[in-house]
Amino acid sequence: xxxxxxxxxxxxxxxxxxxxxxxxxxxxxxxxxxxxxxxxxxxxxxxxxxxxxxxxxxxxxxxxxxxxxxxxxxxxxxxxxxxxxxxxxxxxxxxxxxxxxxxxxxxxxxxxxxxxxxxxxxxxxxxxxxxxxxxxxxxxxxxxxxxxxxxxxxxxxxxxxxxxxxxxxxxxxxxxxxxxxxxxxxxxxxxxxxxxxxxxxxxxxxxxxxxxxxxxxxxxxxxxxxxxxxxxxxxxxxxxxxxxxxxxxxxxxxxxxxxxxxxxxxxxxxxxxxxxxxxxxxxxxxxxxxxxxxxxxxxxxxxxxxxxxxxxxxxxxxxxxxxxxxxxxxxxxxxxxxx
Numbered sequence: 001x002x003x004x005x006x007x008x009x010x011x012x013x014x015x016x017x018x019x020x021x022x023x024x025x026x027x028x029x030x031x032x033x034x035x036x037x038x039x040x041x042x043x044x045x046x047x048x049x050x051x052x053x054x055x056x057x058x059x060x061x062x063x064x065x066x067x068x069x070x071x072x073x074x075x076x077x078x079x080x081x082x083x084x085x086x087x088x089x090x091x092x093x094x095x096x097x098x099x100x101x102x103x104x105x106x107x108x109x110x111x112x113x114x115x116x117x118x119x120x121x122x123x124x125x126x127x128x129x130x131x132x133x134x135x136x137x138x139x140x141x142x143x144x145x146x147x148x149x150x151x152x153x154x155x156x157x158x159x160x161x162x163x164x165x166x167x168x169x170x171x172x173x174x175x176x177x178x179x180x181x182x183x184x185x186x187x188x189x190x191x192x193x194x195x196x197x198x199x200x201x202x203x204x205x206x207x208x209x210x211x212x213x214x215x216x217x218x219x220x221x222x223x224x225x226x227x228x229x230x231x232x233x234x235x236x237x238x239x240x241x242x243x244x245x246x247x248x249x250x251x252x253x254x255x256x257x258x259x260x261x262x263x264x265x266x267x268x269x270x271x272x273x274x275x276x277x278x279x280x281x282x283x284x285x286x287x288x289x290x291x292x293x294x295x296x297x298x299x300x301x302x303x304x305x306x307x308x309x310x311x312x313x314x315x316x317x318x319x320x321x322x323x324x325x326x327x328x329x330x331x332x333x334x335x336x337x338x339x
Contacts, residue, residue: 082152085178101115176321183339188305199325205321247260
């Protein structure tokens with residue numbers, strides 16, 4: 001259900017579409033400060049994950065708004081294609097904090113990130129053990145099934161690489177490109193990587209999906225809205241650290257579980273008063289303050305399921321993953337297209 005308001009002091013009329021679908025076109029005409037009627041989007045149009053709402057208000061004025069709903073179910077007859085990117089995998093996901101990230105670095109004294117790629121100046125030896133044994137085991141015949149109706153191609157063999165990392169560190173390329181073809185209405189992505197407080201609320205990287213006509217659809221990887229640290233759950237306090245969109249699904253590597261509340265299922269957190277950082281009586285499952293970040297650690301680490309709505313009338317060319325921020329590693333583990 002969708003309802004919107006004309007906040008201008010002029011009369012506005014135009015059209016509204018969802019996911020560039022020609023079968024759904026809503027005409028509106030709104031007086032100043034008037035609201036539209038409640039618009040029902042058919043299940044045949046809405047998709048699991050991100051839906052692209054486009055409002056054309058005349059005189060070349062358009063508004064593109066992402067509407068995210070992971071509770072939707074895609075059409076039962078939808079065709080999903082898992083893209084084979086085996087030859088593009090450049091490491092194992094378990095290796096992310098076992099590397100030495102030594103260059104490029106400042107030659108001067110700085111409060112720089114420790115060489116293992118996580119931690120900070122007062123916790124220089126901090127690290128996390130990423131364990132993908134459950135994820136590998138759950139990949140039956142190299143297919144990892146999710147409760148969302150689509151699956152990802154990934155190797156169940158622990159000796160095989162299962163992620164394509166990118167980074168501004170010299171350990172990995174700054175970007176990777178995966179060739180695509182045909183048409184699709186949606187791309188679902190399984191990703192994993194690192195980020196930290198210094199990369200909060202700005203673009204860490206970007207996923208761009210290009211068409212043969214030169215245009216593209218993209219997803220900005222922003223901490224914490226659409227990009228999260230592999231070793232822990234999001235920290236949110238309703239102030240500086242807050243989510244502006246629904247939590248995505250995480251893939252728990254040690255067990256192979258898929259959930260939007262991994263930490264709350266795996267670890268009982270201690271309850272704190274966010275103003276005094278003192279424990280409350282009868283602790284419950286709530287967010288803890290920054291001083292207790294270890295309370296949000298995910299044993300074995302977790303990936304994240306993201307998505308990009310596509311224009312199904314255009315022919316696909318390639319997908320590009322690019323890291324834009326320093327001190328982070330961004331990896332792609334799987335691509336599944338909804339044809």
